[in-house]
Amino acid sequence: MNTEIEKLKQARDEFVAQWGALGTQWGINRTMAQIHALLMTAPESLTTDEVMEELEISRGNAHSNIKELVAWGLIRSVVKKGERREFFEAEKDVWQIFTIVARERKRREIDPALAILNRCAEESEGIATPEGKAFHAQMRSLEDFVSFASKMSDRISLMKHGFALQMAAKLLG
Amino acid sequence: MNTEIEKLKQARDEFVAQWGALGTQWGINRTMAQIHALLMTAPESLTTDEVMEELEISRGNAHSNIKELVAWGLIRSVVKKGERREFFEAEKDVWQIFTIVARERKRREIDPALAILNRCAEESEGIATPEGKAFHAQMRSLEDFVSFASKMSDRISLMKHGFALQMAAKLLG
DNA sequence: CTGATTTTTCAGTATTTACTGAAAACCGTG
DNA sequence: CACGGTTTTCAGTAAATACTGAAAAATCAG
Structure with missing residues (x-):
C-alpha cells in the first residue's frame, strides 16, 4: 500500500x-x-x-x-x-548515544568550569578579609559540587546499559 | 593590607x-x-x-x-x-542552583524532545513495511530512554542535598 | 602520469542573536 | 495630580554564527 x-x-x-x-x-x-x-x-x-x-x-x-x-x-x-x-x-543504540553526548558535554561544559573554579579558589586562598573568605568558600563549594557531578557522570557512562537501568529502577521504585 | x-x-x-x-x-x-x-x-x-x-x-x-x-x-x-x-x-546554595538549572534544562530540552518522539512514534504506529517497523522501534526506544532520564532527573532534584550525596557516595564507593 | 571523481577549504554572504540608548510607562511622594 | 526617580520597552545596530558555492586539493583507476 x-x-x-x-x-x-x-x-x-x-x-x-x-x-x-x-x-x-x-x-x-x-x-x-x-x-x-x-x-x-x-x-x-x-x-x-x-x-x-x-x-x-x-x-x-x-x-x-x-x-x-x-x-x-x-x-x-x-x-x-x-x-x-x-x-x-x-550509532543507533540509545545508551551509546547518551554516553557520547554526556562525554562531549562534560568536555565542553564541565571541565572548563572546573578549571576556572579551581583557579579562582587558589587565587583567593588565604585572603583574610570576610569578603575574601566568603568568596573562597563559594568557589570551593562550587568546585566540590561540579567535580562530584563530573565523577558521577563518568561512572554512569562506564556502566552497561542494563546495570544502569537496574540501579535507576531501584532509585525510582 | x-x-x-x-x-x-x-x-x-x-x-x-x-x-x-x-x-x-x-x-x-x-x-x-x-x-x-x-x-x-x-x-x-x-x-x-x-x-x-x-x-x-x-x-x-x-x-x-x-x-x-x-x-x-x-x-x-x-x-x-x-x-x-x-x-x-x-541563590548561593549549590544544590539549589543545580536543581534550578536541571529543572530549566528539562523544560527546554527534554520535554520538547519527548513530545516530538511521542508524536513520531504514534504517526508510524502500525506501518507494516520493514522500514516502518524499524522507524517506529527507533522512535519508541528513544522515547523510552528520554522519558526515563526525565523521571530520574525529577527524582534527584526532589531529594535533599544530603540524601543525594549519600546515595551517590554509595554509587562511587 | 592523466584525467575523472570525491573531499576539503574558505572568502563572501545570509541569518540569527545580543546589545545599545533613548523614549515611554510606571510609581510612590508631597 | 504633578514631579523625580525607577523600570520597561523597543527600533536600530552590532556581533556572532551558520551557510553557500566555487575553487583547490586529494585520491584513485587505468
Missing part, C-alpha cells in the same frame, strides 16, 4: 525537521542535528550527496557537519566495496 | 569574565552568566545601576538579563526599607 510509504516518509521528515529545531536549544546547530536525525532513521548508510539532497543544503555545510558528527562519535563512515565515495551511518 | 583587597577583586573579576565565557558553551548568553557570577559572589545585593557599572553594559541589557535570571529563579529581588530601587541577590 502506497499510503504507508507516504506516512512513513512524512513521519520521518517531521522527525528530522523537529529534531533540527531542538538542536538549537541544545546548543548544537540545526543542520548537525538534522543530519544526525536523518542518519539515525536511515535504513542504509548515506553519502554526502544524498544528505545534501535530502536536506537541501550545500556541499560545504553537509561536509562540515558530517565531520563534526564523526568527531563526536555519533556517526561513522563506512566503506563499501567497489565504491569510491564515503558512506555514513549513525 | 591593600594587596589582599586587590587580589580578591582580581580573582572575582576573573571569575565573572570566565563564567561569562562559559555561559556561551552552555547555551546561556554571556551577559546573563556574568550577572549571575557577579551576584553569586557579591557580599551585598546590588541594584541594576551597580550591575551596569560593574559589567559596563547598557541599561536595557542589564534589565532584560536580570529579569531572565529572576524568571529562572537563580536570583531574586529584595526590597530594602527606605529604598525605592530594586536590589538583587543570587
Whole structure:
C-alpha cells in the first residue's frame, strides 16, 4: 500500500525537521542535528550527496557537519566495496548515544568550569578579609559540587546499559 | 593590607569574565552568566545601576538579563526599607542552583524532545513495511530512554542535598 | 602520469542573536 | 495630580554564527 510509504516518509521528515529545531536549544546547530536525525532513521548508510539532497543544503555545510558528527562519535563512515565515495551511518543504540553526548558535554561544559573554579579558589586562598573568605568558600563549594557531578557522570557512562537501568529502577521504585 | 583587597577583586573579576565565557558553551548568553557570577559572589545585593557599572553594559541589557535570571529563579529581588530601587541577590546554595538549572534544562530540552518522539512514534504506529517497523522501534526506544532520564532527573532534584550525596557516595564507593 | 571523481577549504554572504540608548510607562511622594 | 526617580520597552545596530558555492586539493583507476 502506497499510503504507508507516504506516512512513513512524512513521519520521518517531521522527525528530522523537529529534531533540527531542538538542536538549537541544545546548543548544537540545526543542520548537525538534522543530519544526525536523518542518519539515525536511515535504513542504509548515506553519502554526502544524498544528505545534501535530502536536506537541501550545500556541499560545504553537509561536509562540515558530517565531520563534526564523526568527531563526536555519533556517526561513522563506512566503506563499501567497489565504491569510491564515503558512506555514513549513525550509532543507533540509545545508551551509546547518551554516553557520547554526556562525554562531549562534560568536555565542553564541565571541565572548563572546573578549571576556572579551581583557579579562582587558589587565587583567593588565604585572603583574610570576610569578603575574601566568603568568596573562597563559594568557589570551593562550587568546585566540590561540579567535580562530584563530573565523577558521577563518568561512572554512569562506564556502566552497561542494563546495570544502569537496574540501579535507576531501584532509585525510582 | 591593600594587596589582599586587590587580589580578591582580581580573582572575582576573573571569575565573572570566565563564567561569562562559559555561559556561551552552555547555551546561556554571556551577559546573563556574568550577572549571575557577579551576584553569586557579591557580599551585598546590588541594584541594576551597580550591575551596569560593574559589567559596563547598557541599561536595557542589564534589565532584560536580570529579569531572565529572576524568571529562572537563580536570583531574586529584595526590597530594602527606605529604598525605592530594586536590589538583587543570587541563590548561593549549590544544590539549589543545580536543581534550578536541571529543572530549566528539562523544560527546554527534554520535554520538547519527548513530545516530538511521542508524536513520531504514534504517526508510524502500525506501518507494516520493514522500514516502518524499524522507524517506529527507533522512535519508541528513544522515547523510552528520554522519558526515563526525565523521571530520574525529577527524582534527584526532589531529594535533599544530603540524601543525594549519600546515595551517590554509595554509587562511587 | 592523466584525467575523472570525491573531499576539503574558505572568502563572501545570509541569518540569527545580543546589545545599545533613548523614549515611554510606571510609581510612590508631597 | 504633578514631579523625580525607577523600570520597561523597543527600533536600530552590532556581533556572532551558520551557510553557500566555487575553487583547490586529494585520491584513485587505468
